Each structure stands twice: as structure tokens, then as C-alpha cells.
Amino acid sequence: MEVRNFIYTFLIDLVNILGEMAPYLLLGFFFAGLLYAFIPKQRIEKYFNGKSMRSSVLASIFGIPLPLCSCGVIPTGTAFYKNGASKGGTVSFMISTPQTGVDSILATFSLMGLPFAVIRPVAALITGISGGLVTAQITKRENEEQQFSTTTEKHKTLIEKIKDIFRYGFVEFIQDISKWLVIGLVLAAFISALVPNDFFEILNLSPLLQMLLILVVSIPLYICATGSIPLAAILILKGISPGAAFVLLMAGPATNAATITMIWKVLGRRSLFAYLGTIIISALSFGLLIDYVLPLEWFTQITQNHMGHFHEHHLNWLQLASGILLLLLIINGYIQKYFESKNNLKQQINNTMETKTIKVEGMTCNHCKANVENNLAKLPFVKSAQVNLADKTVTLEGDNIEIEKAKQTIDSLGYSCR
Secondary structure (H helix, E strand, C coil): HHHHHHHHHHHHHHEEEEEEEHHHHHHHHHHHHHHHHHCCCCHHHHHHHHHHHHHHHHHHHCCCCCCCCCHHHHHHHHHHHHHCCCHHHHHHHHHHHHHHCCCHHHHHHHCCHHHHHHHHHHHHHCCCCCCCCHHHHHHHCCCCCCCCCCCCCCCCCHHHHHHHEEEEEEEHHHHHHHHHHHHHHHHHHHHHHHHHCCCHHHHHHCCCHHHHHHHHHCCCCCCCCCCCCHHHHHHHHHCCCCCHHHHHHHHHHHHHHHHHHHHHHHHHHHHHHHHHHHHHHHHHHHHHHHCCCCCCCCHHHHHHHHHHHHHHHCCCHHHHHHHHHHHHHHHHHHHHHHHHHHHHHHHHHEEEEEEEEEEECCCCCHHHHHHHHHHHHCCCCEEEEECCCCCEEEEEEEEECCCCHHHHHHHCCEEECC
């Protein structure tokens, strides 16, 4: 393929994939803002304790629609555990939540059709419940020594909640997933333009071997639930089995090196084994179910109808407008991050109180930022704590700052200090 033709095909595919997903993503971001504004985490964390079946079921049910990817579920799950949630409930939440979200379910429907959009939350629910029950069983003799803390929920007016809908849904949440969404889109367009349509058929790998290869790649790497969708759809068009593509949709968002490290550090080795074992077994089980039990045309025909004729496909005005708006929102998110970082630097320069800056590894999103700031603000010697995600630092202001206690607090959340 000539370089010029490849670039042209790549750009056309990128625009078309973005246009197909954008309307559903924007709708999903709005619903994400609604969930954030009207169902705050403080209201649901109380359900994550108690009997193992009850806590696992409720944690999975609450986690499935929440717009949290793997990076965002780490601090949220840690906060739930430190506020009294059981290990089973916490693991259940951390398995089911990153696999889906209201935005990714709608985006899955846009590119891959209704069967995939239905089976994703069903798989997340079953996997989350199973992981919670296994964790509760193998850790029941462990002494859970988490420090319980009470969180107070600030009452907000309707106007404030409406502002939260748009601030979180179209600024903060987009900031958290935009990098990985763009990577997923670019990789999908690159594979679409470069790889022949019968590539995986030529390799002649069995579906089970394809699933195992996908697992090896997916488990340590980070990819968000939404960013995995165009990759899975393109791989099906290139000949990979729908079951193997579904393994990517499950294991890619649910696992990554940062989550594995956090669970080992905060919940312990047994919880980590339950977490990884449940995801691996469930991903392979659902992949085999799709390839060998359910009608295969459910998962191939719709995807091909949605994406099979990109080079001749023309986007309608809604898709074009939504794609442009989504790009502008992504750019706005980076601009907001830049000015926030600049304002934090000015405040540090003008501040007359005692300040200490700590380098913190593992912070990736606004949920990490809020988790670290809120927990440090509870320390008696801290007047304020400000996280700079770009520099991976937290700046403390206060009197007689006890830096070691601050580091211990950060370490207890699953991050590491320098």
C-alpha cells in the first residue's frame, strides 16, 4: 500500500469511527454527569458491607452504570474499603465497574450492535458477583484493619447539581478518558487501514488461542471501556473471533498493572488472586459462550453492517456535528488542565504558610486527585492539599506539617510517595 493511500484510508477510517461513536458518547457523558450529581458515592458505599452475597450483588449493580474506568475505579474502590466496605464488596465493585459504564454501553451499541451492548453489562454483573463471593470466602479469616472514617455529604441545590452534571460529564470525565479514547480510536483506524481483512483467517488460530493471546496482552495494559470498543470492532472485521474480541472488552478495561498493584497493597494477596482469577476465567467463559453456543451472526453481522463499508460511508450531519463537538470538548479538557496547573503554581509562589510538596506515583485521573486531597485534608496539621496531576505531586499547606504521617496516608490509599 502506498504511503499516500494509507494516510488517506487511515484518516477516513478515523473520522468515520469517531463520527459513529460521538453521538452516543455525548449522550453517555450526559448520563454520567447525572449519576455523579444525583447518586454520590457517599450514598452507595454503605451497601458494600455485610453478608458476602448481598455486598457483592449490590456492589456490582451499583458499579455497572457508573462512569469509572480502570484508573478512576482504583481511588474509588480504595475509598470504599477505607470507609468500611468489605473486601468482597470492594473487589466486586472493582471488577464490574471498569468493564462498563453508561457511556461505554451506548458506544458499544453504536459500533457493535445490541447483542454486544447487552452481554457486556450481564458479564460484568456475573463476574463482579463471582469475584466478590470468592474474595469473601478466601479472606474470611483475615483481620481487616482498615480505618473507618465518616464522610459527610454536602447538601447541594438543584442549580449546583445541574452545574455538576455538565462540569463532571463534559469536563472532568472527558479529561480522565480522553487520552485512552484517542489512543483506541487511532489504533483502530491504523489497524483498519493497514491490516488485510482476512488477516486472522490467514493465521488460522483457534478461537481459544486467540482469546489466550488477547488475555496476555490485555491484563497488564491499561485501556478504558470506551477506548476498547473501536479496537474490538475493527479486530472482528479483520477476522478475529467475536469471543476473542469480547475477551478484550472484558479483560482490557478490568485489569492493568496499576490496579493489580493497588489491590495487592491495600486488599492483600488473596484478594488479588481472587480478582485476577475471576476475570480470567469469566472472560474465557463468555468468549467461548459467544463463539460456540450463541448464534455467531448476532456478533458479526451487525458489526459488519455498522463498520464494514467505511471507505464508502458518508456521515450524516448529526454524526459530523457530534464528532466536532467531542473533539472540542477533548481540547477544552487539556486547556483546563493546563490553566489549573498554572494557577496551582501561582498559589504556591504567593503562599505565606508552610508548604511541603510530595511526589506521588500512581495518580492518573480526577478521582485520584479528589481521593488524595480529601484524605490529606482530614489530617489536623493540613489546611489544604492540592494535587497536580501533570507533575504527579501534592502540595500541602499548614502548620508544623508532619510529612511522614502525610506519606503514610497516601501509601494507605494505594499510591507510592517520594
